[in-house]
Amino acid sequence: MENFYAMNTSPDPAPAAHAAPSAIRNQPGEAVESRAVRTPVGVITAIRGAGVTAIMNAPGAGKKANISIGGLVVMPGELSDVYGMVQSMSGGGYTQIGTGAEARMLEIQLVGEILPDAKGGYGRFHRGVTYYPHFDTEVMTADARDLAMVYAPPDVPCARLGSIHQDRAIPAFAVTDDLLAKHFAVLGTTGTGKSCVVSLVLHAILDQHPNGHVVLIDPHNEYAAAFGGRAEAIHLNNLQLPYWLLNFEEMVEVIIGQNQERAYPEIEILKNGVIEAKKMFLREGERSDHITVDTPVPYRLGDLIKVFDDAMGKLERTEEVVSFLRLKSKIESLRIDRRFSFMFSRLLVDDSMGRILSRVLRIPVADKPVSIIDISGIPSEVVDVVVSVLARMIFDFSVWASHDSARRAPVLLVCEEAHRYIPRDEETHFGPSKKAISRIAKEGRKYGVGLCLVSQRPAELSASALSQCNTMIALRMSNVRDQEFVANALPESAAGLLSALPSLAQREAIIVGDGVTIPMRMRFDDLAPERRPASDTAVFSEAWLSDAADIGFIDSIVERWRTQKRDK
Numbered sequence: 001m002e003n004f005y006a007m008n009t010s011p012d013p014a015p016a017a018h019a020a021p022s023a024i025r026n027q028p029g030e031a032v033e034s035r036a037v038r039t040p041v042g043v044i045t046a047i048r049g050a051g052v053t054a055i056m057n058a059p060g061a062g063k064k065a066n067i068s069i070g071g072l073v074v075m076p077g078e079l080s081d082v083y084g085m086v087q088s089m090s091g092g093g094y095t096q097i098g099t100g101a102e103a104r105m106l107e108i109q110l111v112g113e114i115l116p117d118a119k120g121g122y123g124r125f126h127r128g129v130t131y132y133p134h135f136d137t138e139v140m141t142a143d144a145r146d147l148a149m150v151y152a153p154p155d156v157p158c159a160r161l162g163s164i165h166q167d168r169a170i171p172a173f174a175v176t177d178d179l180l181a182k183h184f185a186v187l188g189t190t191g192t193g194k195s196c197v198v199s200l201v202l203h204a205i206l207d208q209h210p211n212g213h214v215v216l217i218d219p220h221n222e223y224a225a226a227f228g229g230r231a232e233a234i235h236l237n238n239l240q241l242p243y244w245l246l247n248f249e250e251m252v253e254v255i256i257g258q259n260q261e262r263a264y265p266e267i268e269i270l271k272n273g274v275i276e277a278k279k280m281f282l283r284e285g286e287r288s289d290h291i292t293v294d295t296p297v298p299y300r301l302g303d304l305i306k307v308f309d310d311a312m313g314k315l316e317r318t319e320e321v322v323s324f325l326r327l328k329s330k331i332e333s334l335r336i337d338r339r340f341s342f343m344f345s346r347l348l349v350d351d352s353m354g355r356i357l358s359r360v361l362r363i364p365v366a367d368k369p370v371s372i373i374d375i376s377g378i379p380s381e382v383v384d385v386v387v388s389v390l391a392r393m394i395f396d397f398s399v400w401a402s403h404d405s406a407r408r409a410p411v412l413l414v415c416e417e418a419h420r421y422i423p424r425d426e427e428t429h430f431g432p433s434k435k436a437i438s439r440i441a442k443e444g445r446k447y448g449v450g451l452c453l454v455s456q457r458p459a460e461l462s463a464s465a466l467s468q469c470n471t472m473i474a475l476r477m478s479n480v481r482d483q484e485f486v487a488n489a490l491p492e493s494a495a496g497l498l499s500a501l502p503s504l505a506q507r508e509a510i511i512v513g514d515g516v517t518i519p520m521r522m523r524f525d526d527l528a529p530e531r532r533p534a535s536d537t538a539v540f541s542e543a544w545l546s547d548a549a550d551i552g553f554i555d556s557i558v559e560r561w562r563t564q565k566r567d568k
Contacts, residue, residue, distance in 0.1 A: 035277040038074065038140040041067055042106060045135055052084065054139045056091075070497045070521055072142040072150065073108060074165065075133040080115045082133050083125070083142065084108035084152055085519065104436070107137070111518045114149065124295055125150045127518065144170075151517060157205040165508070172511070172522040174203055179471050180412055180450040180517035183441060187458045187486060188475025193507060193524075194454055195533040197473060198414060199226040200524055202370065203531055206230070212369040213362050213395060215415040217387060221376040225277035225534040227292040231370040232359060236377035239342040240356060241389060243301070247294040248274070249432045250385045254343075255330050257381070265323040269308070274329075277303040281349070298349050301331060338563070339379045357397055360390065363409050384430035387421050391436035399445040410448035412439060418453040434462065441468035459485040471515030476504040481512075 029380050029564050052075075067073070067087060075082045091104035110129050117123040129481035142150070158173040179201075186194050186201075198216075201228075206212050216223055216231075224233045246254065248271060255270065256263045277299035279288045292298065308324045317323055334344045356364070360371050373390060375383050395410055400409060415421060421433045422441075441453050443465075453469060455461055459481045474490075477483050487498050490512055497510045497519055505508070505523075512519040 005445045007332050015220060019142065035204050038143050038146070038182045039066070039476075040138045042104075044075065044135055044139060045105075047132060047135070049106060051087070051377060052133060056106060060397065067106070067141060067209055069499055070165075070453075072147065073106075073139050074138055074142050074146055075137050077131055077133055077137060079131040080113040080129075081146075082110060082113045082129055082131070083146070083518075084110045084139075099527040108139070110114065112150070124154075125152065125517065137275065137510070142166075142259070149537075151520065154517065157208065158209060159201070160525070161201060161204060161511075162507075162522050162524040164522060168523070169556045170454040172516075172520060174201070174204075174471070174515045176209070180205070180410070181445055181448075182470035182514050183444070183451040183453075183468055183514055184457075184513070185455070185466060185469040186473045186475070187419075187477070188241060188509075189457055189477050189479065189482075190456045192456075192475040192504075194220055194456065195416070196507065196527050197475065197524060198416075198452065198454055199223065199531055199533055200527050201473075202227075203527075205310075206369050210367075210369060213365070214257045214370040214391065214414060215360060215411060216370060216372045217390065217416055218372050218374045219376055219383075219417045219420070221374045222533040223372050224374065226523060226531050228530065229372050230368060231372045232362065232368045233372050233374065234359070235374040236342060239373075239378075240352065241343055241386060242298070242349070242352065242356075244278075244298045245296055245353065245356070245386065245389055245393070247296075247392070247432070250388055251383050253430060254382055255327065255334070263323075266327055269311070269323055270327060272538065273304050273311075275306040275459055276303075280307075288375045293325075296353060298351050299433045300349050301335065301344070305331065321335035340382065342378075343382070357393065359532075361394065361397065361409065381522075384421065384433045387415075388430065388433035388436050391415075391433065391440060395436065395440050395447070397450055398444070398449045402447045408448055410450065412450040412452060414452040416454045418455045418465075419457045422453075422462040424460055431497075438462065438465050441465040458482045458489075461485075463489070469513075471511065471513030474501060474510045474512075475508070476506075477501045
């Protein structure tokens, strides 16, 4: 592999000043000469703005062309070598042009070219085509040197993820800044290794940039094992997300719940009470004109109850008191429910917003660039609220920090099971969580907030949010609906690769978008055991060979279940 890149960085012997790349191309270095053999495939018969059509040659005495959908081909020209990707293959037998018989045809999407450099030598590959090929231009298979140059890492920070499908000796890279800043998605059927891909990508980037800031929402308690001491593990036992950090929509969801249309009086009472309670928390003489129901300042539940009691004392009709009593009853039940202790149990209220942001955003990093928010133990009634609060706080913090360019700390939010929080269905979800994540998808790039969406149900994802992900990592998909949804989200240049989605092997993926040089099919590198998420499927055939569990095992589970404590 070193020989390929030695050739890329060391120019070939100086050619004539205006020699075409194809001419320079005929002088490969000895190390790759045996692999640097282009095989003729056919000739161009039609040219469009973004692609060409070629008629295939009949096999002759020479080497037979090995070409397939998604394969890379090259069209040597006088001014540049143009590269394309095979989108489709059609036709019957081989034929000569002009006979009228059905011919084997190739549809080729143009992806880029290599132009001579300033010294007339062989330049670097770049996307887009300046000099289109002409009629009857020969189409050839891309050889080892072509692949090495097309898939070579650009002169910007890159992370190695694996190797390309066509040649396992050639590494596949992702462009770090384009991958993170422009958002990316990891999609695939259950069991295809999405969590391993996420772990591999993050480790590959953090190995080179150890002072990153990654917030990973983990719904299945699987990522802590993959990052170990490199991550701050935040779970139900040590999570602190006080109620006063919630905005009003989130507070209404927690206290009033789903029947909000019938609870208009309670909503108005709660709104006025929260504003008054926040003002009561301020020090004497401190200004309160900036206080709104959504201002993230502390307040005491005791003060909120006192506001309710004072208001009830002024009422004349008994029926008007019912709404106040309902709110008080709900708040009291939340305070004593152990499941909600991370949000409501603190007796003393202090302004801990800075400490919470520091811990979640990893500022300072302190050798732990990842914060893993394990939401697997959080009550289902409020899990969407927790995700909403985290996403909203990350975005709002970045907005208010954007003016301080010298100390900006760009953040990547990784959202596992993304279809749960930003679904396509507009009715059956918690609106604020979708609003918060969608806002990051649409505006996060301006303020240094990247987004990674991970899902095994892409067809259930918000099409708007997915369309903002400029890089897509697609693993095996067998569901036709998911394939169609992903196809609509992919650029036209990747259409030829889509047919491989149902047949991708384990650890294989199709990657398209700004995060890679050109669309590619690739195989991910091996992931060290200590970097793998704890997401292994239960091995029934082994577990059922012995009777290891006993009544003591059940008793211990029941105790943890009742006390809402997890072993950590």
